Amino acid sequence: MPEAYIYDALRTPRGKGKRSGALYEVKPVDLLSAALDALRERTQLDPSGVDDTLIGCVTPTDDQGYNIAQAALLQSGWGQSAGSLQLNRYCASGLEAVNLAAMKIRSGWGQLVVAGGVESMSRVPMGSDGGALMYDPAFISGVPYLPQGVAADLIATLEGFSREIADTYAHQSQQRAKHAIDAGYFGRSVIPIYDQNGLLVLEQDEHPRPEATYEDLSALPAVFERAGQQGFDAMALQQYPSLEHIRHIHTAGNSSGIVDGAGLVLVGTYRQGHTLGLKPRAKVIAAANVSVDPTIMLTGPAPAARKALGQAGMEVADIDLWECNEAFAAVVLKFQREMGLSDSVVNVNGGAIALGHPLGATGAMLLGTLIDELERQDKQTGCVTLCVGGGMGVATIIERV
Secondary structure (H helix, E strand, C coil): CCCCEEEEEEECCCEECCCCCCCCCCCHHHHHHHHHHHHHHHHCCCHHHCCEEEEECCCCCHHHCCCHHHHHHHHCCCCCCCEEEEECECECHHHHHHHHHHHHHHHCCCCEEEEEEEEECCCCCCCCCCCHHHHCHHHHHHCCCCCHHHHHHHHHHHHCCCHHHHHHHHHHHHHHHHHHHHCCCCCCCECCEECCCCCEEECCCCCCCCCCCHHHHHCCCCCCHHHHHHHHHHHHHHHCCCCCCCCCCCCCCCECCCEEEEEEEEEECHHHHHHHCCCCCEEEEEEEEEECCCCCCCCCHHHHHHHHHHHHCCCHHHCCEEEECCCEHHHHHHHHHHHCCCHHHECECECHHHHCCCHHHHHHHHHHHHHHHHHHHCCCEEEEEEEECCCEEEEEEEEEC
């Protein structure tokens, strides 16, 4: 069975996901096309050698509809060489795209695959595509299914995480991201975005608030308390009757930021990479997905990571660095508690609380961040894991080459 090697990983900067954000004027197809162009330039890649392109996108409608992956390929001049697949595993879509690419390689049914994701949350707001999980009251009450923020507050209540702990973690994310940006840790992966006239639009992540103090974060109101009062707290308590009430601790400051962005990862066999003169940076050791309680829904990172570790024949101690998506502070805090991990090996350059979470692109971005940091620290193994809406989790283990 051939190994699946990672030859490159890059991403756009994350722009604030609102009309005032720097990337609002940039269509999502242009974000993805810019990433494809940069990948071809950096690797001197001939698109005719690419077997497939797998792109995650969580809200595939309007500017992101009708297979944005194929639209970007055509715009970048790849269309007659490589086909495309647009996929949606919610927040883990970008990582799942990489996992599927690795599966193609390992099965022998592909030699070189481009994988990643894109999301323009300023132009196509989350939930714009509708569906039962978002807007069908009969479905939601029958499952029962909570808004993700209420589910995060449910986790915090069950685990005993206080508002102070969540805000402390959020402040750490901001400070770590600031240090990483100032030190140039993201420099290898981040590509600048230009407008149609060649003028620079954005060259580094726009969402971080390094000036935010712990006091600033602690002054923010709880965001999901109102949703809880509309019946979702009662729904949660019905499923978890041992609780007396839900403590709403999550705010805009200790939850992931809404942003725009795209990320890509080039995956292939060793033989194909050698033929093209490419040097592998890492290889995919294992990949796993799990299903968990859809009510609390955000507890998937730990069981997904354990499943991947089992596939690889590894233990927790065998992993040098971890990236767990900061969808909400309680998600990462629970993951660290379950896995017995210290702050020193988890999200060492900050995460989505500071940098933002461009849904379909985040998993691919985190994988690139992990590879860069493994190289910087001269470490060998790493794991990326994400919680997923609806009650899922995805994890990928890589090893440096």
